[in-house]
Amino acid sequence: MTENKKTKTIKTIKVDVDKCNGCRACEVVCSAFHAQPRYSSNNPSRSRIRVIREPFSDIYVPVYAGEYAPAECAGRDKYVIDGKEYEECAFCRAACSSRDIFREPDSGLPLKCDMCESDPELPEPMCVKWCQADALVYEEREEEVQEEQKKEEMEIGLETLANQHGWQTIIDAVTRLSKKG
Ligand code: SF4
Ligand code: SF4
Numbered sequence: 679m680t681e682n683k684k685t686k687t688i689k690t691i692k693v694d695v696d697k698c699n700g701c702r703a704c705e706v707v708c709s710a711f712h713a714q715p716r717y718s719s720n721n722p723s724r725s726r727i728r729v730i731r732e733p734f735s736d737i738y739v740p741v742y743a744g745e746y747a748p749a750e751c752a753g754r755d756k757y758v759i760d761g762k763e764y765e766e767c768a769f770c771r772a773a774c775s776s777r778d779i780f781r782e783p784d785s786g787l788p789l790k791c792d793m794c795e796s797d798p799e800l801p802e803p804m805c806v807k808w809c810q811a812d813a814l815v816y817e818e819r820e821e822e823v824q825e826e827q828k829k830e831e832m833e834i835g836l837e838t839l840a841n842q843h844g845w846q847t848i849i850d851a852v853t854r855l856s857k858k859g
Pocket of ligand 2: 711727794805806
């Protein structure tokens with residue numbers, strides 16, 4: 679394996695939970711931005727960011743969709759925030775088989791935050807732009823990565839998806855998206 683090291687821009691979003699007011703504008707704009715055609719609809723269940731809301735305690739925690747997990751993890755820790763108990767799963771970023779969050783409602787395929795990279799003209803991701811409370815802050819940093827490793831990770835990810843959903847589901851979803859576009 680050739681170990682070509684390249685510099686890559688790592689994009690992250692810093693979440694300030696104390697500033698979030700639970701308005702859910704981030705969910706709305708994310709789902710609208712990713713609708714086919716773009717902005718033709720909005721549906722928070724298709725959003726790649728979801729807000730855990732506890733209005734009576736004034737607790738709101740935005741969570742971004744991360745990597746797909748093919749199996750449930752063993753972790754079942756609990757968090758107590760302001761006297762209320764939460765399952766560890768509530769704050770997890772993965773789409774996994776134990777819950778419906780971060781799944782495309784029609785196909786069941788996992789959703790993952792893509793930093794809105796499909797529009798390279800955007801100065802910052804849509805959820806950051808629309809968050810009037812400044813709870814989301816876009817940040818970039820440079821890091822060295824190995825090209826071969828990235829490719830292998832992509833192949834493993836696709837194979838895992840195919841094992842879980844079948845190649846036909848993936849092909850159907852891609853065909854449907856390309857027809858709508
Ligand atoms: S848009 Fe900002 S304030 Fe509103 S729910 Fe999302 S993160 Fe919270
Ligand atoms: S960065 Fe883009 S894809 Fe990710 S949650 Fe925000 S709006 Fe959605």
